Amino acid sequence: MSVLTDRNVLVLLAAIPLLIAAGPIMPDWVRFFLQVSLASGLAVLGVVVQMRAGLVSFGQGLYYCLGAYAAGMTGHFVGVTDVFALLGLGIVVAAGVAVVLGFLMSRYREIFFAMLSLALSMILYGLLVKAEVLGSTDGFNLPKATFLGLAPTEQALRFAVYALTCAVTLLAAIFLYRYLKSPMGRIGEAIAQNEIRVEYLGSSARTVVHITYVLAAALSGAGGALAALANGHVDPEMANWTTSGQFVFVALLSGTGNVAAPLIGNFLLEMIRVYAVAWSPYTWQLILGATMLLVILFLPGGLWSLVERRKAGG
Amino acid sequence: MAPLLEARSLCKAFGAVTAADNISVAVAEREVVGIIGANGAGKTTFVNMVTGYLKPDTGSISYQGRDITRLGPRATARTGICRSFQIPQTFARFTVLDNMLVALNVARKRDLFFWRPAHDAELDAVAQGLLAGLGISGHRDQIAGTLPQGVRKILDIAMAMVSAPKVILLDEPTSGISTDEKHAAMDTVMNALGERGVTILFVEHDMEIVERYAGRVIAFYDGRILADGAPAQVLSDADVRRYVVGGELHRRQPRKGVA
Structure with a gap:
């Protein structure tokens, strides 16, 4: 099936102008949460692509944070403010680090992979917390971004970054959708089921895992850079285990069956959190926890299983 | 010789x-x-x-x-040099056809292709031909993990055969x-x-x-x-x-x- 005749690709492509067009009519706070959840949704997609290959990363915050700090430091210390340059740099730095660390990580599976990924992200967190030049636990602000050499007004810039986030996230989702249907994507899933058979067929499971790891890092780096541009601020919390844990949690709650699921699930959970905090500022975690418990109990395949059930039912 | x-x-x-x-x-x-x-x-x-x-x-x-x-x-x-196993080594959550397609893509050195689909009409026909030759084409859409042991054994052998x-x-x-x-x-x-x-x-x-x-x-x-x-x-x-x-x-x- 060609890319442009695939219904899922067309839906994701159509969502880009729709989301961008809806931007100006949304309340600012909804647009902002949508933007941040799409950016962090890229990191969740990174978790999902690894999960499909049987790898659970509890340290995806490492690459989310690296992407954010690469963009932030370049803006703050070098004076580069173009959003495309900062986004590109976030992706390149995250992917570059993953290429190197991937030689180690691709040797491990299951709990060893999970714990090692967590350890690596906590090393970055520890370094950033100690780095006073980077603002220690407070982090630092990014300078005002520019757009292809233009310095738009604050409001126009906010909308431009929102539009960029929508486009990048959905194009990344289309890429991932195609990837998961490609030979390498299918072999990733085959590795999760029977790695030894993959080797006996003549393919290198380690190479496929390594590439998957780099791909996940690039997605997360892009997400981190976009989140940094949205917030105008970076801090070490982006590498903390709570951030990485949230990515895994969202992936599980949303379901890994479709690339749109983590993006939608991330936004819904973010909104539930916002309302929970507004409604019950001191016990909002209880509401979020209860929601998650209900999803786990009644939708073990994640929120996306609701869509699948509807499809199965005709 | x-x-x-x-x-x-x-x-x-x-x-x-x-x-x-x-x-x-x-x-x-x-x-x-x-x-x-x-x-x-x-x-x-x-x-x-x-x-x-x-x-x-x-x-x-x-x-x-x-x-x-x-x-x-x-x-x-x-x-x-290929092999089959005493306990069949298939991809249990894939269909029989998908098992064959993974093997075929590897055999054709397409395992690192990341854009084109793993499934196309030509590969499908090759897989179908191999399954038919081994008498298990009727199971092509069945999940491998649910197959009877005898069929799973033959699928295991079929996967070893795709690389000729x-x-x-x-x-x-x-x-x-x-x-x-x-x-x-x-x-x-x-x-x-x-x-x-x-x-x-x-x-x-x-x-x-x-x-x-x-x-x-x-x-x-x-x-x-x-x-x-x-x-x-x-x-x-x-x-x-x-x-x-x-x-x-x-x-x-x-x-x-x-x-």
Whole structure:
């Protein structure tokens, strides 16, 4: 099936102008949460692509944070403010680090992979917390971004970054959708089921895992850079285990069956959190926890299983 | 004529247990070799060494004159030596067709393609042809984990066949298959492999199967080769009857005096 005749690709492509067009009519706070959840949704997609290959990363915050700090430091210390340059740099730095660390990580599976990924992200967190030049636990602000050499007004810039986030996230989702249907994507899933058979067929499971790891890092780096541009601020919390844990949690709650699921699930959970905090500022975690418990109990395949059930039912 | 596959003086020990003790085997092209032996005799260790899963402590393996002793399973498969398993190694959550498509994409060196779909009409037709040749095309859309054991065994063999190997090692191809279906399954598999000119080594406990399909039999005992030759010669060897197949052969003789 060609890319442009695939219904899922067309839906994701159509969502880009729709989301961008809806931007100006949304309340600012909804647009902002949508933007941040799409950016962090890229990191969740990174978790999902690894999960499909049987790898659970509890340290995806490492690459989310690296992407954010690469963009932030370049803006703050070098004076580069173009959003495309900062986004590109976030992706390149995250992917570059993953290429190197991937030689180690691709040797491990299951709990060893999970714990090692967590350890690596906590090393970055520890370094950033100690780095006073980077603002220690407070982090630092990014300078005002520019757009292809233009310095738009604050409001126009906010909308431009929102539009960029929508486009990048959905194009990344289309890429991932195609990837998961490609030979390498299918072999990733085959590795999760029977790695030894993959080797006996003549393919290198380690190479496929390594590439998957780099791909996940690039997605997360892009997400981190976009989140940094949205917030105008970076801090070490982006590498903390709570951030990485949230990515895994969202992936599980949303379901890994479709690339749109983590993006939608991330936004819904973010909104539930916002309302929970507004409604019950001191016990909002209880509401979020209860929601998650209900999803786990009644939708073990994640929120996306609701869509699948509807499809199965005709 | 130089042998296609040759193992020379293979030794392998796991701690105090010697699983292979000076094993030397030379196999000619298109030969069909039955490997017999009691449990723990060293048959699967031999298969694992030839296919790169285990490295021998000493000795060497050559294929088409090339030393393959230190190659792993992936590199060995790429040379043209493939295998099936005693416990079928399929992708249990994939359909039969998807199992074949993964194998086909790897065989065609498309395993690192990340944009074009794994599934296309041409690959589908090739997979369907292979499944039909092995008599399991009716199961193509069934999830592999739900297949009956006999079908899963044949799928395991089909996956090994997609790369058009020159040599195939079948580890107990009929274990877990009902007595009624064994011969039909072996006929199908052996015919399909024979048509492709594949050299076959198969590990088997059923002596009827061995007698019927093997052109040569190698009997293993305690990590060593007890006998190697024509089926009739090996299966009538006194040591082989005593240590390896005695019970099996005697069970097949009609007992005198029993009504």
